[in-house]
Amino acid sequence: MKILICDKTEKEYIEQIRAAGLTVDVRDDITAEELPNVLPAYDGMVVRSRTKVRQPLIDVCPNLKVIVRGGVGLDTIDHEYARSKGIEVINTPLASSASVAELAIGYMFALARSLYKVTSSMKAERWDKKLFEGDEISGKMLGIIGYGNIGKETAKRALALGMKVIAYDPYVSSLNGVKLVTFDELLAQSDYISLHVPKTKETANMIGSEQFARMKNSVRIINCSRGGIINEDALYEALTSGKVAGAALDVFSEEPPTNWKLLKLDNVIGSPHIGASTKEAQARVGAEVAAKLIEFAKSMQTA
Numbered sequence: 001m002k003i004l005i006c007d008k009t010e011k012e013y014i015e016q017i018r019a020a021g022l023t024v025d026v027r028d029d030i031t032a033e034e035l036p037n038v039l040p041a042y043d044g045m046v047v048r049s050r051t052k053v054r055q056p057l058i059d060v061c062p063n064l065k066v067i068v069r070g071g072v073g074l075d076t077i078d079h080e081y082a083r084s085k086g087i088e089v090i091n092t093p094l095a096s097s098a099s100v101a102e103l104a105i106g107y108m109f110a111l112a113r114s115l116y117k118v119t120s121s122m123k124a125e126r127w128d129k130k131l132f133e134g135d136e137i138s139g140k141m142l143g144i145i146g147y148g149n150i151g152k153e154t155a156k157r158a159l160a161l162g163m164k165v166i167a168y169d170p171y172v173s174s175l176n177g178v179k180l181v182t183f184d185e186l187l188a189q190s191d192y193i194s195l196h197v198p199k200t201k202e203t204a205n206m207i208g209s210e211q212f213a214r215m216k217n218s219v220r221i222i223n224c225s226r227g228g229i230i231n232e233d234a235l236y237e238a239l240t241s242g243k244v245a246g247a248a249l250d251v252f253s254e255e256p257p258t259n260w261k262l263l264k265l266d267n268v269i270g271s272p273h274i275g276a277s278t279k280e281a282q283a284r285v286g287a288e289v290a291a292k293l294i295e296f297a298k299s300m301q302t303a
């Protein structure tokens with residue numbers, strides 16, 4: 001099988017794939033314009049979040065048998081269409097859960113103690129001791145929207161820190177000690193809301209002005225899932241009116257954003273989609289990509 005690696009993948013795992021007898025070419029800077037000319041010669045491709053695989057690309061690659069996405073979200077791939085064409089679409093659902101959960105928890109501490117503002121004040125050589133009274137996260141109610149792999153990892157850590165945890169997820173029934181509530185109950189009861197849903201038609205803009213109105217005053221919001229799940233204009237309004245005390249955003253409706261107004265607010269902290277960017281998660285992603293690709297190639301030989 002001939003595989004095209006389209007995004008950054010650690011060398012060690014590329015070598016594992018080669019050692020299993022697959023032919024691998026690395027074009028980890030390939031552009032969207034080049035792909036339709038290059039990809040038709042391959043049986044499989046490995047992508048991260050940079051390379052998008054849309055229907056027109058799939059249509060010009062009749063030989064493509066497998067798309068391996070290193071990471072969780074399949075919103076960068078027209079996966080249902082690919083599967084309808086007989087292409088296997090594989091992701092690495094567990095590899096980055098702990099890293100994303102740790103970022104969400106880190107953001108809760110940063111919001112509770114205004115660590116970003118404290119740090120800039122110190123860098124400006126000020127000793128604003130009286131300005132920065134924060135609050136403890138222990139004893140506060142965390143509402144988790146989407147109780148999948150990352151939601152669960154976040155809940156586990158929050159419970160260990162003494163938080164109370166509730167979750168909203170219409171597709172799960174067992175929550176291992178965490179109370180399952182309705183969407184409205186979650187909005188009304190949470191001091192912190194952390195989003196961990198996939199981006200779908202149903203979840204796009206699931207938090208807008210109507211939902212902000214139903215939240216507690218001074219709620220804090222963390223989004224390490226996907227941009228566009230929170231309506232950014234409504235969030236801007238809620239942050240400037242004081243309804244929302246603070247927001248931490250790892251993801252944006254446009255990445256990188258062309259409009260940075262949210263990030264300019266004093267009560268917003270952000271990062272450039274780095275939830276899975278840890279050495280540990282990257283190694284797990286690489287190992288899982290190699291293992292799954294090799295397993296797929298073997299299944300093709302025996303089929």
Ligand SMILES: NC(=O)c1ccc[n+]([C@@H]2O[C@H](COP(=O)([O-])OP(=O)(O)OC[C@H]3O[C@@H](n4cnc5c(N)ncnc54)[C@H](O)[C@@H]3O)[C@@H](O)[C@H]2O)c1
Pocket residue numbers: 071072073074093096097100145146147148149150151168169170171172196197198199200202203224225226250251273274275276277
């Ligand atoms: N920031 C990052 O770098 C980063 C890294 C990895 C994953 N993510 C994102 O984090 C999100 C969660 O990932 P995961 O691995 O936990 O996925 P997962 O599939 O394990 O969990 C998602 C959960 O959301 C639930 N869900 C679906 N629609 C819902 C809805 N309308 N309302 C409430 N719940 C709903 C599902 O039932 C599922 O339990 C995804 O959007 C993923 O793309 C971000």
